[in-house]
Amino acid sequence: MKTACADYEKKIEAAGGIDLQILGIGNNGHIGFNEPGSGIYTRTRLVNLTNSTRLANAYEFANISEVPRMAITMGISTIMRSRQIILMAWGPAKAQAVKKAVEDEDSEIVPASFLQNHDNVSFVLDEAAASGLTRIKSPWLTGDCEWTPKNIKKAVVNMALQLGKTVLSLTNEDYNDNGLSDLLVEKGDAYEINLEVYYMLRDSITGWPGGKPNAVIPAHPERSEPYPKKCIIFSPHPDDDIISMGGTFQRLHDQGHEVHVAYQTSGNIAVTDEFVTRFLDFAVGFNEIAAINSDKPGQVLTEARAYIKGKKPGEVDSPTIRSLKGLIRRGEAKATCNYVGIDPNNVHFQNLPFYETGTIEKKPLGEEDVELTIQLLREVQPQQIFCAGDFADPHGTHLVCFNAVLKALQRIKADGDAWINDCWLWLYKGAWQEWDIEDIEMAIPMSPAQVLKKRFGIFIHQSQKDSVPFQGSDDREFWQRAEERNAATAKIYADLGLTHYAAMEAFVRWMY
Numbered sequence: 362m363k364t365a366c367a368d369y370e371k372k373i374e375a376a377g378g379i380d381l382q383i384l385g386i387g388n389n390g391h392i393g394f395n396e397p398g399s400g401i402y403t404r405t406r407l408v409n410l411t412n413s414t415r416l417a418n419a420y421e422f423a424n425i426s427e428v429p430r431m432a433i434t435m436g437i438s439t440i441m442r443s444r445q446i447i448l449m450a451w452g453p454a455k456a457q458a459v460k461k462a463v464e465d466e467d468s469e470i471v472p473a474s475f476l477q478n479h480d481n482v483s484f485v486l487d488e489a490a491a492s493g494l495t496r497i498k499s500p501w502l503t504g505d506c507e508w509t510p511k512n513i514k515k516a517v518v519n520m521a522l523q524l525g526k527t528v529l530s531l532t533n534e535d536y537n538d539n540g541l542s543d544l545l546v547e548k549g550d551a552y553e554i555n556l557e558v559y560y561m562l563r564d565s566i567t568g569w570p571g572g573k574p575n576a577v578i579p580a581h582p583e584r585s586e587p588y589p590k591k592c593i594i595f596s597p598h599p600d601d602d603i604i605s606m607g608g609t610f611q612r613l614h615d616q617g618h619e620v621h622v623a624y625q626t627s628g629n630i631a632v633t634d635e636f637v638t639r640f641l642d643f644a645v646g647f648n649e650i651a652a653i654n655s656d657k658p659g660q661v662l663t664e665a666r667a668y669i670k671g672k673k674p675g676e677v678d679s680p681t682i683r684s685l686k687g688l689i690r691r692g693e694a695k696a697t698c699n700y701v702g703i704d705p706n707n708v709h710f711q712n713l714p715f716y717e718t719g720t721i722e723k724k725p726l727g728e729e730d731v732e733l734t735i736q737l738l739r740e741v742q743p744q745q746i747f748c749a750g751d752f753a754d755p756h757g758t759h760l761v762c763f764n765a766v767l768k769a770l771q772r773i774k775a776d777g778d779a780w781i782n783d784c785w786l787w788l789y790k791g792a793w794q795e796w797d798i799e800d801i802e803m804a805i806p807m808s809p810a811q812v813l814k815k816r817f818g819i820f821i822h823q824s825q826k827d828s829v830p831f832q833g834s835d836d837r838e839f840w841q842r843a844e845e846r847n848a849a850t851a852k853i854y855a856d857l858g859l860t861h862y863a864a865m866e867a868f869v870r871w872m873y
Contacts (some may be wrong), residue, residue, distance in 0.1 A: 366405040366433065373439070375767040382415050382443035388448050389413050391469035391575045394434035399472045401438030410529040422661040422769040427674060437475055445477055451487040452807045453794060459486060460493035489752070502540045508547050510561065513666035515799040516541055517558040518857060522798075527858030528559045562859055566804045570609045570868075571745060582803035582870075583745070583785070593621040593737075597749050597762040598628040599694035603701075604843050605791035606747060607815035607867050608807040612703050621741050623705040625762045627687035629678075632824045634669045637685050641665055656767075687712070693822045700818050709737055715761055726761050728770075744817035746770075749871065750788025759791070770873045787868045792839045795846045796867045798853045803859055803870070806862035807847065816840050 372582050373379060384392045389423050403821050408431065431673065440446070447870040463484065464471035476482045477719045487499075496503045501516055512693050520539050524653050534552045536542060563578040567573070571590045572583040577660075596602035602610055602622055611618050641662040648658050661681065668679055678686065682683060690712055698708045713730045715723050748766045766786075774781045787803065790796055807815070819840040820826065826838060837845070847864035855861035 362407050362433075362790065366407065368450075369405045379439075379443040380445065381545045382440055382446045382739050384440070384446065384448045384473075385818055386416055386448055386455055386458050386462065386473050388417055388454055388458055390461055390473045391478070392473045393440060393470040394432040395437055395440075396470065397435045397470050398772065400469055401437050401441070403477050403495060404439050405433065405435050405517050407431055407433055431674070434770045437472060441475065441479055443479075444481065444606045446482040446566055447485060448473065448476065448482065449485045450490040453492065455490040455871055456493035456735055459484065459490050460495075464492060499540070499541060506543065508544055512546075512556075513544065513554065513797070514558050514561050517554060518677065518799045519702075519859055522853070525856075527856070528562065529555050529858050530556050534806075536783055541751050557857065562854065562857060565801055566806060566854070566859065567867075568612070568806060569616065570803065570805050571613050573738055582868075585873045587783075589616075589618045590747040591619045591621070591741055592747070593741050593743040594747045595625055595753070595762065595766055596694075596751065597625050598631070599626075599690040600697070600819065600825055601749055601759075601791050602630070602837065603815065603818040603822070604839050605749065605751070605789045606866050606868075607807075607818050607843070608811050608847075608864070609747075609789075609805045609868075611811070611814065612699055612805065612820075618745075618769075619707070620701075620703055621709065622689075622694075622698055622703060623709045623737055625711050625765065626758060627683075627710075627712050628690040629683050629686035630719070630721065632686035634672070634682075635664055636689055636824050637682055638662065638669065640685065652672040680719075683717075683719050689824055690822075691823060696821045697818055700821060711737065711761070713743070713765060715765075716819060721756060723756070723758065723761065726764050730765045731772070732796075734765045735772060738769055738773060738818045739778070742784075744780075744783055744785070746784060746873075747868070748786060748788055749791060749873070751790040751793050753793035754791075765872075767873055774873070786870050786871045788873055789866070795850060796869055798850070800869055801850075801867040803868040804850065804854065805866045805868075806851070806860075807864040807866065809863045812844060812847070812864050816844065819843065 368731065386392060389397055391397065392401075393406050394410060394414070396408060397412065410432055411432055411514070414428065414633070458471070458473065459472045462476065465471065465474060467474040467477050491497050493748060499516070499519070500506045500512065502568060506512060517528060517531065520535065520541065520770060523532060523539070524531070524535060526535070529781055531551055536545050536551055543556065545551065560580070565582060567582055570583065571592060572585045572588060573581065574588040575586060576585050594602050594606070595608060610620070642656065644658040645662055648655060664684070668682065671726060694710075695705070698705070711733050712731060715726055715730050718724060746766070748763055750763060770781065770784070770786065791850070847866055850865040850867055851862045853863045856864065
């Protein structure tokens with residue numbers, strides 16, 4: 362192996378060196394597979410992969426045990442000899458690594474930080490990956506800042522949390538000592554700024570996610586009219602609705618809105634083989650009890666057991682088993698909607714084609730995915746849409762599902778459908794992350810009883826409880842993630858001086 366690595370270096374030299382090096386960055390700051398601890402003089406070699414890197418790449422494999430423990434990588438020295446370097450990163454998971462690589466001192470702890478010493482290097486980032494940079498997170502510290510309401514809220518909220526103070530207790534000295542003296546100059550006194558931000562936070566909290574009827578509340582997140590509304594919740598997987606916005610889901614129904622749920626994918630790859638045989642065994646037993654004269658369930662069970670027994674790691678399931686796994690998740694989704702009280706006619710299973718590959722890797726968003734979404738939207742004609750905005754989903758399904766909805770809405774709008782002008786789009790986040798407090802535009806409080814009811818709704822998805830495939834690096838169950846995330850949001854509001862609720866679900870409005 363050492364000889365092969367040395368030969369690789371010789372081939373680079375023989376070719377006249379590397380003109381352009383394109384890199385990604387790991388969550389721990391690695392470039393190539395130069396993990397933390399890699400020195401600046403390292404060259405092409407065999408390396409051990411850290412557990413975090415293996416977890417980050419687990420989405421390409423059936424389970425973590427199949428992810429390689431070693432890899433061959435160019436060294437830092439090899440990379441740095443390139444004439445031009447472009448590093449690309451996207452998604453919130455890369456934000457801290459990017460920030461350390463760009464703004465902290467260069468260090469072996471963050472190998473990407475050595476790129477600061479290169480004469481021709483560019484970072485190409487999306488908004489989420491750049492969100493940790495000071496120029497994005499705290500633009501008032503890097504020069505002139507336009508003091509929009511959003512920037513004022515962001516600056517004051519972050520300062521209050523950093524100081525451990527409520528918003529209304531911040532002083533002129535706090536503003537001066539924390540780089541916000543320009544805001545004082547523009548706005549006057551800390552008291553007035555504090556009130557402005559406090560009202561922004563207060564007005565985002567509502568127990569009426571569909572709007573409060575017979576009320577004129579100009580600062581309310583949602584419109585009072587029309588009431589009741591037609592609402593549609595787009596759920597990328599068959600459990601994202603209850604995990605991400607279970608309390609809001611229930612409130613919308615209880616407050617008289619016509620609630621529809623659209624399950625965008627079958628979610629079949631997240632069902633274990635054991636669940637297939639368990640449900641087939643039930644079907645065979647049901648046939649016997651009901652005296653149904655059919656050998657078909659028994660035949661399918663026998664074939665499924667034989668197939669599963671001989672299945673190799675990572676092998677694609679047969680169409681029959683994939684259909685059975687989808688049926689299991691479909692049944693759980695129906696049971697959840699029944700638990701909430703949703704009319705069965707308002708439950709829609711889209712089974713978008715991009716997902717149905719039978720493998721972890723999905724197809725890109727296609728025309729049929731968009732057309733199916735357009736068809737459903739025109740059928741329902743909602744005034745309110747809830748859609749997943751959690752793009753930290755490791756397999757990218759949430760982002761594709763969001764784009765299907767967004768493209769559908771844009772096409773409908775371009776076609777001139779009248780109803781689209783009165784349709785608002787709200788984004789929720791789910792099992793993977795939460796909105797930053799300064800971005801939240803609607804926060805739905807939950808009582809302890811509502812938290813428990815949401816938990817029991819999540820429990821209905823039995824195939825996703827305990828240990829499930831593709832859980833990511835977070836070993837908590839989905840109900841635990843949701844509860845802790847919702848409780849943390851409520852605590853931040855309380856820390857800022859607002860009422861302390863048991864939990865909160867948060868939303869951001871998307872303008873399309």
